[in-house]
Amino acid sequence: MSDVSIPRKFFRYVTPNIFGMIGISAYMLADTYFIAKGVGADGLTALNLVLPLYSLLFGIGNMIAIGSATRFRLLRAMNSPEADQYFGNALFFAFLCSLPFMIVAIFFHEPLLLALGARGNVLSLGTTYTMIFMSLAPCFMWSHICDAFVRNDGSPRIAMIATLASSLFNIVMDYVLMFPLGMGIAGASLATAISPLVAIAINSSHLLSARSSLSVRGTVLSFVRFINSCRLGIAALVGELALGITTLVFNFIILALVGNIGVAAYGVIANIAYVAGAIFNGLSQGAQPLFSQYYGEKHWLSLAKSLELALATGFAIAVVIVAVTHVFADPIAAIFNSEGNAQMQTLAVSGVKLYFPGYLLASLNLAATSYLAATTAANWATLTSLLRGIIATVPCALVLSHLLGMTGVWITFASAEAITLVVVCFALHRCNSRYRRMMGAQQL
Numbered sequence: 001m002s003d004v005s006i007p008r009k010f011f012r013y014v015t016p017n018i019f020g021m022i023g024i025s026a027y028m029l030a031d032t033y034f035i036a037k038g039v040g041a042d043g044l045t046a047l048n049l050v051l052p053l054y055s056l057l058f059g060i061g062n063m064i065a066i067g068s069a070t071r072f073r074l075l076r077a078m079n080s081p082e083a084d085q086y087f088g089n090a091l092f093f094a095f096l097c098s099l100p101f102m103i104v105a106i107f108f109h110e111p112l113l114l115a116l117g118a119r120g121n122v123l124s125l126g127t128t129y130t131m132i133f134m135s136l137a138p139c140f141m142w143s144h145i146c147d148a149f150v151r152n153d154g155s156p157r158i159a160m161i162a163t164l165a166s167s168l169f170n171i172v173m174d175y176v177l178m179f180p181l182g183m184g185i186a187g188a189s190l191a192t193a194i195s196p197l198v199a200i201a202i203n204s205s206h207l208l209s210a211r212s213s214l215s216v217r218g219t220v221l222s223f224v225r226f227i228n229s230c231r232l233g234i235a236a237l238v239g240e241l242a243l244g245i246t247t248l249v250f251n252f253i254i255l256a257l258v259g260n261i262g263v264a265a266y267g268v269i270a271n272i273a274y275v276a277g278a279i280f281n282g283l284s285q286g287a288q289p290l291f292s293q294y295y296g297e298k299h300w301l302s303l304a305k306s307l308e309l310a311l312a313t314g315f316a317i318a319v320v321i322v323a324v325t326h327v328f329a330d331p332i333a334a335i336f337n338s339e340g341n342a343q344m345q346t347l348a349v350s351g352v353k354l355y356f357p358g359y360l361l362a363s364l365n366l367a368a369t370s371y372l373a374a375t376t377a378a379n380w381a382t383l384t385s386l387l388r389g390i391i392a393t394v395p396c397a398l399v400l401s402h403l404l405g406m407t408g409v410w411i412t413f414a415s416a417e418a419i420t421l422v423v424v425c426f427a428l429h430r431c432n433s434r435y436r437r438m439m440g441a442q443q444l
Helices: 005-038 041-077 081-107 109-115 120-135 137-152 156-178 185-207 223-257 260-297 300-327 329-335 342-374 378-391 393-404 406-410 412-441
Strands: none
Touching: 005 041, 005 137, 005 156, 005 185, 005 260, 005 300, 041 081, 041 109, 041 120, 041 137, 041 223, 041 260, 041 342, 081 109, 081 120, 081 137, 081 223, 109 120, 120 185, 137 156, 137 185, 137 260, 156 185, 223 260, 223 342, 223 378, 223 393, 223 406, 223 412, 260 300, 260 329, 260 342, 260 406, 300 329, 300 342, 329 342, 342 378, 342 406, 342 412, 378 393, 378 412, 393 406, 393 412, 406 412
């Protein structure tokens, strides 16, 4: 494969996927804005308290989707008939994994919200929101699976259109249900819960077409196949959980430091960070089919070139994000501060300026972790994801907040990413050394 065709193919996959992931995250911003406008700071606090549940639901869906689709792409590159088994298997086990969310939504929603720190009006708002979106958990997981398989089956553009249409539907229905129909936070949750159905319907235009190599017919359900898929997708789960775990830890620390108004300020940052994270996840997931294809075909030089492109592209995007959030920190915070609370504005502006430089490091970590997972280095991918999601983040948050107060909270993200980057560099060195030996053995 020529050096010229690799960048062209890389951006053909990556660009639509970035836009698609921006679309997915756009409705989070819409939720935040409309809830801030219609319900106020209590609504923002409630939304931020249930964000870890969002992350867990999306994380499990991503783990199944990306892991199964990666196995599919690797086996398809090797011309193995086993590839045909992964789509139906993923759909079935995703439904099983969604059942606990539905049970909790129906029977245990209030104890769960109490455990997350909700009280009073925040508890009432959070309970309503949680009951509705968790009741339709299978739709979220199936949407992720359809996106991942359609993208890995050679139709990244359709996957992009599906996610953008789903997000646009969500944003429009957010407004309609919350304001003209007067449903408040229940309307926001209902719009979010049913929007995945739009993505599934659009992805079906590929799934049901002659171009598709995907089918549920002839699927032999296999728990072993499911576990093997999850091994490659667990980095995606931990990556999603990173936001949820960080949010949960930050919520309790901030509640102790400055109370509900601090959690509302962090809600602004967390939701903008969700968009930034979506961009880098879009880059990583867009590059994954190429990483898997070149690895499966043993095109080592193409694999190395794709990694270079992913790292460079991610870092360039991070520079833009840091610059924009620094220059426009005040108006960004003001958008979500509908009540004009001066303390919330000050906290949010400070947080935006200190938090987002961490993406200069996170961009490299996310691209490298996707590369490791897509080339079957699942253990390294899991370790690096766990580092940035839990192992480095939680101690940094506890220590830095104790030493520096809210400033320590805001710089936790960058500190954890710096620790992770050291391990990522070592992992890439080890894996790439192995690939170079394999390349030499094949005289490529």
